[in-house]
Each structure stands twice: as C-alpha cells, then as structure tokens.
Amino acid sequence: MPIDLSAVLATFAGRDEIWASWVDTVPGRVVALLEEWKLVPDGPAMHGFASVVVPVLHQRDRAVLKVAFPDDESEHEALALQHWHGRGAVTLLRADPRRRALLLERLHPTDLTEHWDVEACEVVGGLYADLHRPALPQLRTLTSYVERWGAALGSLPRSAPLPRRLVEQAVSLGHDLVGDPASVGRVIHGDLHYANVLAGDRAPWLAIDPKPMSGDPHYEVAPLLWNRFDELAGDVREGVRRRFHATIDAAGLDEDRARDWVVVRVLHNALWAIQDGDPDPAWLTTCVAIAKAVQD
Template sequence: MILLPDAVRAMADRGPDWARWVQDLPHWTQDQVREWELRVDGTPANGSTSLVLPVITPLGQSAVLKLGFPDDESEHEHLALRRWAGHGAVRLLSAQPHRRALLLERLPTRDLNTLTDVDACEAVCALYRRIHVPAIPRLRTLTTWLEQRIAELSELPRNTPVPRRLVEHALTLARDLSAEPDGGAVLLHTDLHYDNVLAAAVADSADPWRVIDPKPLSGDPHFEVAPMLWNRWDELAGDVRDGVRRRFYTIVDGAEFDEDRARAWVILRMVHNAVWELSRAAHPDPGWLTVCVAVAKAVQD
C-alpha cells in the first residue's frame, strides 16, 4: 500500500470531491503501478494537486508517476506535454488521461529558485521561445476565459473588498482584449513560475531547463507573465513596487513582449485571483489579497 504524504492527505479538507479522491488514491496508485509494470523507487512526494511517485520503468528508466486530481485545469496536460515532446518541457512517456495518470521522465530537483529572480525571469523568457508553439485543437481558449472574467467582474458587488477603480480597469481591459482577433494563438503553460521549471535530466548549457505541470490554454503569450511576479513574494519585502517592476520589465524585454499587452494581462489575472479568493475560499487570505492588489498596482503606469 502506498503511504500518502501528509500534504496529500490534507487535500481531503478541500471538499467532498477531494476527500473521495484522497481516499481512493492509494489503491488507484497501486493499480497504475501494476498496469504499467513499474517499480517504486523512492518516497512519494506531491504537487499542489497531485501525488508524485518515483518509479523505474520495465526498461530500467528512472521516471515519475504523477496522479492528479481531476480538475478542469489538468484535463489537457498530456496534450501539451505530447506536443512539446521534451523540447523545453518534461518528456511524457505514457498517459491515461481519464485517470489523470502521467508517466514522466525523472528530472533533477533543482528549480529556478536556485537563481536570482532576474536570472530566473531571463531563463523563463528562453523557455517561452521553446514552448509557445502554434496552438493545438481541443484546448480551452483565452477567449472563453475572458468571457468568464467579463461576466464575473460585471456581476461583482460594489462592496467587494478590492479597489473599485482596479475592478473597473480590469473589466475594461477584459472587454478590449476580447474584442481583438484570436489569430496567432499559441500553446500556453499558464502557471509558469520558479517551482514549475526543473533542470534538464542531461546537463546542457544551451538548453538547461524544462517546464513541468502545465495548465494549458490556447491564446496570447503575454498571458504568461503574472505568475513570475506573484511568486517568491517574501523576497520583495520593503521593495514591492520596484521589485515587481524589475521582474516585469526583465520578462517584457527578454521575451520581446508588447509592454501594454503584458501589463493588461497581469492586471486582469491579479484581479481575477483576488475575486476568486473572495468568492471560493472558505476563509479568504488577506495576505494573498494584498499581493494581488499590490502586483496589479505595481505594473500600472
């Protein structure tokens, strides 16, 4: 029997669906290990919504078995990884999408937290150039995401504890972006930050990093910037505005992004994050709400 990490067992507190998933996970994991003829090769770990188990394949390859909670965001993870085929991303070895079961190459544990935030931003810019390939069918689109945000912000009560001027600005940006043509859409990771980039399995100074854990969408590459701004937040203490802007402009310049488009997506994503926290979290985190507002304000002129 697989012993779940404490962090995975704690996911049962997120609600009834999570509780059922956690309860079934040990048996489900054993079934997948048997079906793919894997040998467990280490202690189980976890992501924010998954169990990650080191294994050895029947061919003797070091790999990880990832078993994810069946949420909408992870539904097409296998499609993105298959499309990237190991170019700038962890290599997918096998998948059973209906079970959210992925067999992945095993990467070193070194991530972008080992670099300064500016160097990490530059590394991510290089990864954008590898993973922002033409969009593939079946992916959810940013057009649909924008439609949802417009409805969400339009119905937001005026007494919501997010600055009203910021909400109105985000709503205007969402409407402007949704009115633009949807041509040139690329495959987006959407959650690309310091923890979701690991060192390549084979040292290569020209191509040293691989993205993991995509939550793929199809759309505008400027959507990708925000997670690099809100993560590693403690490092910005006492220098929030300048620190956020330093990261923002490093990415805009390194990726050759349009500054105004990147700014618009950052503001919209941060306001959405705040609204989601207020509407979905049983006990909204005031610290996280402060981060959301601070990032949105920092990138504004």
C-alpha cells in the same frame, strides 16, 4: 519495494468530499499502473497541490508516475506535453488520460525558487519560445474563461475591498482582450512560475505541471510577479517592475500587452478571493500593488 502513500495522501485531508473520493481511489490506481506499465518504485512518494508523484524505474530508466486530481485545468496536460515533445518541458513517456496518469522523465528536485528572481524570470521567459506553439483544437480557450471572470468582476458591488478604478480598468481591458483574435491560438502553460520549472539533464531547465489553454503568450507573465512576493518587501514597485521587464525582454513580448494581461489577471485573483469569502487582506493588497506597479 512496496509503496507507502499514507503520508502523501494525508496532505489532502480536510478538503471537500470530491477530494476525499479521489484520495480513496489513488492507492489502487497507483498499484494497478505500476503493474500494467511494468514500473518499479524507486523512492518515496511525493505530492503537488493536486497530484501524487511516485519515482519509478521504467525499463531501467529513471521516471516518475504522476496521478492527478481530475480538475478542468489539467484535463489536457498530456496533450500539451505530447505536443511539446520535450521542447521546453518535461518529456511525456506514456499517458492514460482517463485515469489522469502520466509517466514522465525524472527531473532533478531543484527548481527556481532559490535563484535570484530576475535571473529566474529570464529563465522562464526563455522557455516561452518552445512552449508557445500553435494551439491544438482540443484546448479550452483563454478568452472563454476571461469573458466569464470579467463578467463576475464587473458585478462586484462598489463596497468590495478593491479600488473601483482598478476593477473597471480590468473589466475594460479584459473585454478588449477577449475580442482580440491574438488572445487565442498559442499553447500557453497557464501556471508557469518558479516552482514549476525543474532542472534537467538534457536541458538546464524544463517546465512541469501545465494547465494548458489556447491563449496569448503575454498571459503567462503574471505568476512570476505574485509568487515570492514577500521578497519584495520595501521595494514592491521596483521589484515587480524588474521581474516584469526581465521576463518580457527575455521572451521578446510586447510590453503594453503583457502589462494589460497582468492587470486583468491579478484582479481576477482578487475576485476569486472575494468570491471564496473572508478574503485575506494581505492577498488583496498584493494583487492591487502588482496592478499599480506595472503601470507606474
């Protein structure tokens, strides 16, 4: 069957010239990969924020072909998936890192976004043990990023729309964590939230779309707190704390260390919003509310 990518590629319209150049290459790349890997399209194309996904048949087995935007975060996605060998994550069947192409087992479209958030946090926390394996030397280190982001956070003017106390706390915590050998050495997913866990046949739930680094498992918790944040309206403090404790209890993480990483990570989120210009006040409020809730 012919593959129509027009509707999917239209979702990337309006981004910058680098994105436009990538979009121009996608149709030819997909067609070439379908032919070279002997894949048969098996349904309408889909997309993530930075990738095109085509359901295919591979030797009569159901799979998906993923072609991703060549950003730094996903550079070693194939390497991490190969390292996990399907334990806790989608299985990698074939890869061409140069073309950012992956052939993956096909999972179900059901993710954790509609599940009770505490139960979903327990599911994600339960995946950590399989994913947080000894890191590969090729991976960038979490601390190399945090050191740079911490310096930028500390350089914000006092007039920045963030509580100065929290800014200074996050800078200090980040500095201490960068200097701690335990902040590197394990493969971390980097973006493990409700929509990046799909239902499977060989396992109830499997992670997808890693942004792998050599880092600290305690870094993983924060996205579960800011995603689906609107559901916590009227009960932010208790809601954040329920999610936080459900996750760290399921994973057996250290509470203090996980808390420190949450504070650092949400303040970095606020930093990036400010750096991008005209930050959404609601997003800055969310970041501050999470940092305060885990410490109350």
